[in-house]
Amino acid sequence: MFSPLTRKKLRRFKSIRRGYYAFIIFCVLIAASLAAELLINSRALVVRYQGHYYFPTYGEMIPGTRFGLDYPYETNYRKLSLLFQKENTGNRVWMPPIPFNPYENDLREHAYPPFPPSFADRHFLGTDSSGRDIVARLVYGFRIAIFFSLTLLVVNYTIGVSLGCIMGYWGGVFDLVFQRLIEIWSNVPFLYVIIIISSIVAPNFFILILIMACFGWTGLTWTMRTATYKEREREYALAAKALGASDIRIIFKHIIPNVVSVIVTYAPFSIAGGIVALTSLDYLGFGLAPPTPSWGELLQQGWDNMDAWWISGSVIAAMVFTLIIVTFIGEAVREAFDPKLYTTYE
Amino acid sequence: MTDFYKAVRNSTFYESITNNRGIDMQTKWRLISFTVIMIMAMAAASMAETPHLPADIHWLTNDSDPVYASSDAIKGGALNTAVLSFPLTFRTVGPDSNGSFRDFILNNNLSLIDIHPNTGNIIPELATHWAFDKDGKTMYFKLNPNATWAYGKLVTADDYVFTLEFMRSKYIVAPWYNDFYTHEIDRVIVYDPYTIAVVGKKAEPDLYLKLAISPTPRHYYGALSSDFVSRYNWKIVPNTGPYQISDFQMGKYIHFKRKKDWWGKDLRYFKNRFNVDRVSFTVVRDFNMLWEYFKKGKQDVFGLVMPQYWRDKCRIPIFENGYVEKAWFFNDKPRSATGMWLNMDRDIFKDSGVRYAFAHAMNIQKVIDEVLRGDYYRLEQAYVGYGRYTDNTIKARGFDLAKVEHYMKASGWRRGADGIWEKNGGRFSVEVLYSLAEYTPRLVVLKEEAKKAGIELRLQLSDPAAAFKQILEKNFDVAWMGWSTSLRPQYWEFFHSVNAHKPQTNNITNTDDPKMDSLIDAYRNSLSEADRIRLSHEIQQRIQEIGMFVPTFMIPYTREAYWRWWRLPTPLGTRQTNDIFDPFNSVTGGLFWYDQKRHDETLKAMKEDHPFPPVTIVDKTYQTEPPVK
Numbered sequence: 011m012f013s014p015l016t017r018k019k020l021r022r023f024k025s026i027r028r029g030y031y032a033f034i035i036f037c038v039l040i041a042a043s044l045a046a047e048l049l050i051n052s053r054a055l056v057v058r059y060q061g062h063y064y065f066p067t068y069g070e071m072i073p074g075t076r077f078g079l080d081y082p083y084e085t086n087y088r089k090l091s092l093l094f095q096k097e098n099t100g101n102r103v104w105m106p107p108i109p110f111n112p113y114e115n116d117l118r119e120h121a122y123p124p125f126p127p128s129f130a131d132r133h134f135l136g137t138d139s140s141g142r143d144i145v146a147r148l149v150y151g152f153r154i155a156i157f158f159s160l161t162l163l164v165v166n167y168t169i170g171v172s173l174g175c176i177m178g179y180w181g182g183v184f185d186l187v188f189q190r191l192i193e194i195w196s197n198v199p200f201l202y203v204i205i206i207i208s209s210i211v212a213p214n215f216f217i218l219i220l221i222m223a224c225f226g227w228t229g230l231t232w233t234m235r236t237a238t239y240k241e242r243e244r245e246y247a248l249a250a251k252a253l254g255a256s257d258i259r260i261i262f263k264h265i266i267p268n269v270v271s272v273i274v275t276y277a278p279f280s281i282a283g284g285i286v287a288l289t290s291l292d293y294l295g296f297g298l299a300p301p302t303p304s305w306g307e308l309l310q311q312g313w314d315n316m317d318a319w320w321i322s323g324s325v326i327a328a329m330v331f332t333l334i335i336v337t338f339i340g341e342a343v344r345e346a347f348d349p350k351l352y353t354t355y356e
Numbered sequence: 357m358t359d360f361y362k363a364v365r366n367s368t369f370y371e372s373i374t375n376n377r378g379i380d381m382q383t384k385w386r387l388i389s390f391t392v393i394m395i396m397a398m399a400a401a402s403m404a405e406t407p408h409l410p411a412d413i414h415w416l417t418n419d420s421d422p423v424y425a426s427s428d429a430i431k432g433g434a435l436n437t438a439v440l441s442f443p444l445t446f447r448t449v450g451p452d453s454n455g456s457f458r459d460f461i462l463n464n465n466l467s468l469i470d471i472h473p474n475t476g477n478i479i480p481e482l483a484t485h486w487a488f489d490k491d492g493k494t495m496y497f498k499l500n501p502n503a504t505w506a507y508g509k510l511v512t513a514d515d516y517v518f519t520l521e522f523m524r525s526k527y528i529v530a531p532w533y534n535d536f537y538t539h540e541i542d543r544v545i546v547y548d549p550y551t552i553a554v555v556g557k558k559a560e561p562d563l564y565l566k567l568a569i570s571p572t573p574r575h576y577y578g579a580l581s582s583d584f585v586s587r588y589n590w591k592i593v594p595n596t597g598p599y600q601i602s603d604f605q606m607g608k609y610i611h612f613k614r615k616k617d618w619w620g621k622d623l624r625y626f627k628n629r630f631n632v633d634r635v636s637f638t639v640v641r642d643f644n645m646l647w648e649y650f651k652k653g654k655q656d657v658f659g660l661v662m663p664q665y666w667r668d669k670c671r672i673p674i675f676e677n678g679y680v681e682k683a684w685f686f687n688d689k690p691r692s693a694t695g696m697w698l699n700m701d702r703d704i705f706k707d708s709g710v711r712y713a714f715a716h717a718m719n720i721q722k723v724i725d726e727v728l729r730g731d732y733y734r735l736e737q738a739y740v741g742y743g744r745y746t747d748n749t750i751k752a753r754g755f756d757l758a759k760v761e762h763y764m765k766a767s768g769w770r771r772g773a774d775g776i777w778e779k780n781g782g783r784f785s786v787e788v789l790y791s792l793a794e795y796t797p798r799l800v801v802l803k804e805e806a807k808k809a810g811i812e813l814r815l816q817l818s819d820p821a822a823a824f825k826q827i828l829e830k831n832f833d834v835a836w837m838g839w840s841t842s843l844r845p846q847y848w849e850f851f852h853s854v855n856a857h858k859p860q861t862n863n864i865t866n867t868d869d870p871k872m873d874s875l876i877d878a879y880r881n882s883l884s885e886a887d888r889i890r891l892s893h894e895i896q897q898r899i900q901e902i903g904m905f906v907p908t909f910m911i912p913y914t915r916e917a918y919w920r921w922w923r924l925p926t927p928l929g930t931r932q933t934n935d936i937f938d939p940f941n942s943v944t945g946g947l948f949w950y951d952q953k954r955h956d957e958t959l960k961a962m963k964e965d966h967p968f969p970p971v972t973i974v975d976k977t978y979q980t981e982p983p984v985k
Contacts, residue, residue, distance in 0.1 A: 070773040081757070083775055083808035115801050117726040122664075140727070140797040209819040295793050300815050301800045310793075317668075 019271075022346040029342020032335045039332075043153035050146045052111040054087040056104040108132060110143035112150040112303040117141045124311075124318040136320040139311050144324050150303040152328070154215070159284030162219055162226060163277060169227040171273060174234025175261045179242050185235070192228045200225040208296040215298065222287060230276070237269040271347040278340030282333050289329065305329060407545050413496060415485040421472045425628035425947055426925030431614075433950025434634040435939055436656050438646055442607045442639050445589045449523070449530040460612070460637070463940035464597030466620070467570045468497050468516075468554075471843075473930035473943050476743070478564055479625050481942065482511060482571065482596060492559030492883060493542075495567045499550040502619045505573050505594035513546040515571030516554070520544055522572045527584040540566060561883050562844060571596065598630035599940060610637045612939070630946035635939045656922060657937040660915040663729040670917065678968030679958055681920050685928045685936055686913040686979035690845075693738035694838030695908040696788065701857060701866040702833055704786065711903040713763035714786075715753035717809035720908055722755070723798045728909070735907035739845045739896055741980075746845075747893040750900050752907045760809045777810045785812035790836035791823035799836070829859040830866060847876045847895050865904040872898050912979070920968065921955035924948050927977040
């Protein structure tokens, strides 16, 4: 399935322990965040009621009336669990380890959020200033940030790589014109543009990706263009041309697979960049609309509530951890794909 | 400035002082005075005859309403306070002049008359006497002959004539004022240098709110020219009030100094007020920084309306040792119509049952109790605090799931699989447009509670300017906002059908109701107070029946922290007081004073670590709302 060269690179990647383990942890984190509904949720995993089993996690909401409660809106499973325990009639609720969803406000009489971390309340990292569980906000926020970052990466790379290669392959006037266009385009102050656009349309996930992709693809074109200039003069490219292959075929079938190592080394850092960009936009209030769970918004709350150290503490720790992991992966990838075998990064 | 006086202030406009004069100012003044006399002479000559006062004129004055300043007040000291940003200009008209700093300048520009903050009666200011004409659009004023501009020039009738010329001038680049002083105020008639009449364009109720204009110093401005806007950006224009800007540094500070021999200092309603010698506004750009400055004693007062400040952040030694005192003062004034405005041009809100259900699905009380710490109050309707014009029997719709169920079912909706109401393929999911991130904690609670009632709120935070534009263009489902207030309830702009279904009007709910229209027309055309009050109640009932507005919160008080050498009268303020440490407001401001002895005593005690008993004053003299739970 892989060429011997690629297999060799993968072996080298695996042999760089720090990066490899970071990669495994990263994958586990993503997988866990995909299953976040099973770990962190106000909906129960399983409810046994009058001999029937219910699995409320995914699917439609189950009104309280279904379990003999007196309200038609969504069942409060935490209360239901207590109730079943008290009744002791064989009914039972199995809750996830953290029984809160990232949107609900766990408010109390005569006390006001943010509440400090408490094992008794199952708020392991406390709550934010609206009484929402910080672990839940962090995990769901991570899921959004990481997929945002990945989607952005795909979009940016598709545009950047294609255009860069075409510029390098065709060269001439096309290259010259696009170089100038990109120079101008990349001088547009991207943050201001986002701020202006966000003030006009409420940004959602895809609008933000679109805006950021508009400005994110340019950086890649330079490297791709140079790499392609080099590759197109190689014999295999000339041979393909001599056989009558179209330009598009030569670029996408022959050249890109050969310059892909350049792209791959950039990728982990782009992911880190994407996370940081989304977090900073949310921090400034120009990111995803509330109440979307977001690290930037938590950071903002941490700044406003300096005494509530657990807010800023959690989000900064989470951020540092994620970025370090991504950087470790990036380093290892760069080293594994380095054509100069004996270079070491320390 | 207080909202109460907005109506007055809108009609009372002027310019203030300078001390950046050239050396040859004396000569220039003489020239200007000469020109003024020439113009007056020409104006007089152009009239067929000098006007005569009507014979049956009935002069009124007010020297019997209670005074509200403390006779214990002593003069002296300096108040150090802050502004969050440096003003863009010192002009009070023209481009960029509409900032919050303008109030400090305007409050030192008195008008002919004002309104007593506790009784609501007219009180003298620059005029000593006033009279109403039978035509319902003219008022006569006898000017106070002692009134002077800063630097000693007397305020005379011609300065009021100049106000009209000034405000109508195209050089001031202020279309609103151009329009107001052209289409609302007809003319100023001069009978002698100290007797004038101000004539409105049409007869209307509460005429005095409009006709109490302010003078503008002709001797200072002379003839206006096209360079007005740039020329007067940083000029300090002579004013008639107790304070004048003495010096300033761009971007850093502005100092106001009390005039040594202010003409008004012994007048009944000004006595024992405006006590501090100097008021400094330092620019502090960050609210958290301001709090730090206050704790260090570099600021004298700090607003504590926000619950977390009043309750948590004050648990620090300077409060517990009594060096800083706290005051909670309830006022009684028109409350901003703050809440959720439903756009009735949206299909979903065309059904009154759905609007009622929406109101019953908003758990405002929970937000008050659990987010706002019980410190805010439920606003019962859009027009609270307008005295007899308010119908106090109207109560807001409370959170009630059974009623939501009832109204929704009656309108043919049923709960969908996700618990949200559905009808004909549509869900009860609406967007709530709001403009400040500070409101998010309140809205997320409402959102979670509304879900129980089967209504999905989608929160949309937009920046204030963009949100307001979207609202005025009627491009929203639910708008979370409040309107500013005026002395009397205003209905036409918000609820009359002529303003519905078109952009850039304040009828943001698109209220289009024939009964409402006829009530509003009658209200606007009536000159009888009793009729207007009755109609006002009927309109408020009708608003409740239509149910396009879900009232949320009001804050019927002000709270402040101040170092203990600042003293306040009893009661701490007036019915209309917005800020008990307002240094300038011509009717409610300047009631506090500085106590040198206590200052020395406090500094000594702080050095020796000797505490005083902590002080928290709660003044409910003017409280009208039910007490805090």
